[in-house]
Amino acid sequence: MIPAPPWIDWDELTGMKLNDEEQDILAGKSGVLPQQALAHQKSVGEFFGAADFVPVTQAHIMADTESLGEAGVLWLERLAATAEGQRQVRIPTITDPRGTDFAKAASLGQTQAMLDLERRAIEAFVRLGVTMTDTCINYQTVQAPISYEHVAFGDTGVVIYSNSVCGARSNFEGGPSALAAGLTGRTPRYGFHLPELRRATLHFRVEFTPASLNEWGALGGVIGRLAGNYWAVPAIEGIEGVPKSDQLKHFGAAMASFGSTALFHIIGITPEARRLSDVAATGLPGHRVTRADVDALQKSYLVDDGVDVVVFSAPQLSLYELRDLAALCEGRRFAVPLLAVTSPQVKPDCDRMGYTARIEDAGGSVLAGMCFYQSYAREIAEAKGWNRLATNSAKLVNILGGYGYRPMLASMEACVDAAVSGRLA
Amino acid sequence: MNAASRIFRARQAMGRTVRGPALVAHDGFSARYDLDRMAGIFSRPAHKLAGQSYVGRILVLDTAKGGVATAWMLHEMQSRGIVPLALVFNSVNPILAQGAALGDVPMLAGFDEDITAAIPNGAQVEVNPQASSISIVA
Numbered sequence: 260m261i262p263a264p265p266w267i268d269w270d271e272l273t274g275m276k277l278n279d280e281e282q283d284i285l286a287g288k289s290g291v292l293p294q295q296a297l298a299h300q301k302s303v304g305e306f307f308g309a310a311d312f313v314p315v316t317q318a319h320i321m322a323d324t325e326s327l328g329e330a331g332v333l334w335l336e337r338l339a340a341t342a343e344g345q346r347q348v349r350i351p352t353i354t355d356p357r358g359t360d361f362a363k364a365a366s367l368g369q370t371q372a373m374l375d376l377e378r379r380a381i382e383a384f385v386r387l388g389v390t391m392t393d394t395c396i397n398y399q400t401v402q403a404p405i406s407y408e409h410v411a412f413g414d415t416g417v418v419i420y421s422n423s424v425c426g427a428r429s430n431f432e433g434g435p436s437a438l439a440a441g442l443t444g445r446t447p448r449y450g451f452h453l454p455e456l457r458r459a460t461l462h463f464r465v466e467f468t469p470a471s472l473n474e475w476g477a478l479g480g481v482i483g484r485l486a487g488n489y490w491a492v493p494a495i496e497g498i499e500g501v502p503k504s505d506q507l508k509h510f511g512a513a514m515a516s517f518g519s520t521a522l523f524h525i526i527g528i529t530p531e532a533r534r535l536s537d538v539a540a541t542g543l544p545g546h547r548v549t550r551a552d553v554d555a556l557q558k559s560y561l562v563d564d565g566v567d568v569v570v571f572s573a574p575q576l577s578l579y580e581l582r583d584l585a586a587l588c589e590g591r592r593f594a595v596p597l598l599a600v601t602s603p604q605v606k607p608d609c610d611r612m613g614y615t616a617r618i619e620d621a622g623g624s625v626l627a628g629m630c631f632y633q634s635y636a637r638e639i640a641e642a643k644g645w646n647r648l649a650t651n652s653a654k655l656v657n658i659l660g661g662y663g664y665r666p667m668l669a670s671m672e673a674c675v676d677a678a679v680s681g682r683l684a
Numbered sequence: 685m686n687a688a689s690r691i692f693r694a695r696q697a698m699g700r701t702v703r704g705p706a707l708v709a710h711d712g713f714s715a716r717y718d719l720d721r722m723a724g725i726f727s728r729p730a731h732k733l734a735g736q737s738y739v740g741r742i743l744v745l746d747t748a749k750g751g752v753a754t755a756w757m758l759h760e761m762q763s764r765g766i767v768p769l770a771l772v773f774n775s776v777n778p779i780l781a782q783g784a785a786l787g788d789v790p791m792l793a794g795f796d797e798d799i800t801a802a803i804p805n806g807a808q809v810e811v812n813p814q815a816s817s818i819s820i821v822a
Contacts, residue, residue: 299785306696306781326716326756330763413752433755433782450778488747489777519712519749519777632716633753658750661717661728 275304275447276311284443290345292338296439303436304447313409313428313448318348318441319397320389321355321413322434323633324376331434332380338438339383347388352441353401354384355414356575356602356630357393363626368642373635389441393628394602395574398425399504401604406530409452411440415521416512416574416654422522424507426530428452431489431521450490451522457531459494459524459539461486467550468499471670472509472580475502476653477553479510483518485546493523494532494539501528505577512574513653557668560656561683568645569593569678571671572600572631573655578608580671581625585614587675593622596643597678603628623678631655636662649677690820692795692802694772697813698781699790703821704769707741708805709733710798713773713780714750715757724766742811742818743768744803748777755779758787770811772818774799792818 277285285301287294304312324332339346358377359369381391392401395414398421404410406426412418413432421427430450432440440446450456463482469475486493493514502510502525514520524532524539532538571584576599584599599618601609606627609615615625632655640646640663648659648666651674656666669683677683709732712718720727724739748754761767770790771780784791790811795802799818803809808822 299782302698302785303778303781306698306785307778321752322756323753326753326760328756328760328763330760331756334759413755415751430778431752433752433779435755435759435786436778436782488775490775516750519714519747521777637720658717660730661719663727 275301275309281312290341292341292346293442296442299435300439300443300447304449307447307449309447309449311448312445313452314445315409315411315440316350317402317404317410318350318352318432318437319355319412319414319417320352320434320437320441322380322384323356323358324373324380325358325633325635326434327380329376332376332383335380335383339386346386348441349444350441351390352388352438353390353392353397355393355395356633357381357628358634360626360629363624366624367634367639369635369639387438392603394604395630396508396577396602399508399577400602411437411446413437415515415519416508418521419511419515419523420508422451423511423524423529456490457492457522457538459492459543461491461493462539462543462545463493463495464545464547465495465497466547467553469506469553471651472505473557473651473653473668473670474553475506476509476513477556477668478548479513480517480556480653480657481548481552482523483514483516483520486514486518486520489519489521491518491520493520494535494543495523495525496535498525498528505580508574509653513657516654516657560666560668562665562667563647564682565647566595566649566667566677566681566683567647568595568643569597569649569674570631570655571598571651571674573652573658575630576601576605578605581605581609581614582612584671584675585617587672588618588621588623591621591675591679593678594681595678597623597675598626598631599623600626600629600631632658632662636664640664649674649683690802692797692799692818694792694816694818695794696776697792697816698784699770699788699813701810701812701814702742702769702790703808703810704740704742706744706803706805706807706809707733707736707738708744708800708803710746710800712747712749713743713745714748714754715761716753717750721757721761721766738768739766740769742770742772742809744772744800746800747773747775748780752779755783755786758783758789762787762789772799772811792816
């Protein structure tokens with residue numbers, strides 16, 4: 260059985276302690292938006308037994324309109340209707356991918372209603388002072404947080420990378436809570452803002468160091484499944500060499516997706532865990548993970564050898580991933596659609612270096628500012644007749660089963676070959 | 685002990701008192717990963733409740749899974765009335781708490797026993813967040 264959050268002495272709980280500024284915000288002296296935002300944060304903080312608030316320096320909002328729906332957009336528009344000067348976020352507040360790439364929406368079979376809803380959400384966010392970065396790899400493209408920096412990040416992949424690789428402090432902040440943090444400049448101090456909650460709860464001995472991104476994702480998925488819940492913190496030993504940023508991006512994103520995990524330590528590599536004893540007590544429950552476990556996760560998705568579409572997304576691709584993909588596309592001709600999704604920050608460089616041209620000359624498509632599963636994936640499947648989807652993202656295969664796809668996990672090379680032949684070897 | 689008379693205490697609670705049928709499984713929950721939110725059913729084939737409607741049910745599950753989208757989706761689902769009546773979990777993550785707060789979905793979490801083994805599937809239950817309790821009423 261999974262324990263309740265372990266840091267709370269429920270018998271001693273006395274409610275959150277607010278400083279003078281926070282009491283003023285809650286009394287409405289800073290305006291109605293910070294007042295509402297702080298009240299929301301206080302209710303969440305009290306649910307998790309937070310003692311007080313902690314100042315944060317950045318916020319990152321997940322807010323694609325498939326998630327918001329009409330109701331969420333109306334909620335945002337009501338906030339944005341507040342008078343000028345009383346509605347702006349007070350710290351840098353950026354956005355996760357949107358639900359479309361407006362330039363390519365028609366090719367995805369997205370409807371005008373979807374695009375109209377996106378435009379309304381964007382307009383509301385801009386009025387609130389939010390910076391529309393539309394990226395889930397802000398730690399690679401906008402500004403990575405530093406060790407001990409308290410932030411309020413959405414997107415589980417962003418949180419797990421920022422916590423684990425950067426040493427920053429964040430919980431999973433859903434869109435409404437991340438926006439609230441932007442409006443108040445603080446967040447309830449619970450979970451991974453507390454040093455004692457950042458210590459490992461499980462030990463993993465890994466006997467296989469992946470090479471490809473799909474293998475890194477699959478390894479993250481295996482560990483995430485075993486970890487099993489948000490409050491579990493894996494300490495991992497046995498990784499050979501030093502992983503690259505893109506490898507840990509796929510590893511963390513998959514772990515967070517399969518396990519709702521928000522923090523891991525790789526002993527000797529990630530900043531809080533130079534030695535196992537830095538983060539773990541002796542005698543932690545342990546697991547051994549082998550190549551067979553990683554292969555088994557990948558094979559469990561290989562249910563068909565036919566492929567309707569190839570998607571590289573979740574997380575958005577870095578410039579290096581696009582460089583590798585472009586090289587694989589050179590001189591090829593695709594029989595089925597191939598989509599490569601990146602951030603608006605990376606796309607201009609992808610164009611400038613000629614990567615976009617190489618991918619699109621082969622029949623592929625490079626999209627920016629969206630992420631596949633956040634872009635009405637179910638409706639896209641119905642409009643385009645896509646069911647069997649090949650990808651090198653373990654996170655994406657974990658998500659898309661619920662959207663009516665048969666997602667399959669393979670290497671970038673095998674996925675590009677599948678785009679040519681229509682079959683996954 | 686007669687199961688029909690049992691009351692279970694949660695350490696964490698939020699929202700209104702509601703009464704309805706329990707839909708129980710020892711499995712996880714993510715609104716994005718697991719649901720067809722238009723049809724109001726569990727749609728992920730591997731989920732133990734695949735194909736079953738969650739509308740108007742008190743969901744009794746193990747833990748929160750997956751991403752941050754549930755924080756918005758419970759609000760959106762509530763606006764259409766295609767929403768669980770309440771959420772009762774062994775363990776929740778911040779996203780579920782944030783989503784329940786915005787979406788006005790009553791929620792309990794943190795029990796001394798596995799709540800998914802304690803509540804029979806289909807039982808009529810009352811969730812009372814003020815008392816931090818779930819009880820089997822029929």
